Amino acid sequence: MEYKEAKDKFINTWGSLGSLWGINKAMAQIQSLLFISTKPLSMEEIMEELHISRGNTSMNIRQLIDWGIVTKELIPGERKEFFTTEKDVQELARIVAKERSRREIKPVIKVLEEVSTIKDDGTEKTRELIKQTKALHDLAATADSMLNKMVNQKQNWITKSILKFVK
Amino acid sequence: MEYKEAKDKFINTWGSLGSLWGINKAMAQIQSLLFISTKPLSMEEIMEELHISRGNTSMNIRQLIDWGIVTKELIPGERKEFFTTEKDVQELARIVAKERSRREIKPVIKVLEEVSTIKDDGTEKTRELIKQTKALHDLAATADSMLNKMVNQKQNWITKSILKFVK
DNA sequence: ATAAATTTTCAGTAATTACTGAAAATTTAG
């Protein structure tokens, strides 16, 4: 497999995985492109490379900046803006986990909390609702907390002792 | 908050979280409904409760069965089919993690493997592609393996020592 | 076997989400 093919394959596959980390395709592809680029890229270069419109590029870059994954790079003597992405996978994972937690998981946990603390009127169905949402709440809260803690261990959290620990 | 309101809130919130575990809204809502039901439900009951069509209900139940989250329940003397979902959150988490891994993460890891092992032609861009996809591959592979292992610890993996361990 | 009950399928439609492209806004250079 040659460079070009490998590159396209990477961008497409990683891009399609966007759903897994909760962002859209174009966004994921722009990030992918920057991730394997050896230098900052301009909007022009990005739209050409991915065959997407100027508007689309602009909107998605902004979102990536909101996420804290991409940053503007000022290049002396250049009028255009250039962009780079966080290159360290660990740090990337940290940011993504944190954002998803904040945007999606935390709000759900809050609702589970609310629902699981309604007044027990003694009926079977209310009891079941309380019991099950409480169980989900505990699972979600603990998983969320774990995820954040793991991903915050700046030093190669993943390669070291945890794996050993979970057997 | 009364039972009805709490129930609807739960079904909607949990349903909208479907995207997070990679299934669509109707599917997530059906599962939610079964999850807090005190008895198996028929297709009829599900479609009425959620205001969705017969076809939609049928298709999504099938998918839930494919995922291994919902099972048909035969009720003596009843002609209709009834359905239940796995009620244990731990087990539910195990199934979901395993399925997502199989359907989405594993295939991506495979591509990352392929891309990161192309021949190094010595150019800077090829080197960068190899370096970065290798890093992603390692991250994804390790995270996937961890997730599966954690979730496979049948005994309350989450509430016990891991949290303590990760500080 | 026949027929009623029930489920599945799927073509058509609706709803949602993503994308384009050009006009408007902003920035930069002279």
Next chain:
DNA sequence: CTAAATTTTCAGTAATTACTGAAAATTTAT
């Protein structure tokens, strides 16, 4: 300042995804 370069916005459109409803298929009872 003016004008060129660049970016942003957003109404309109395209693409994707989800849903309906009725016909076809299947199951069950007699």
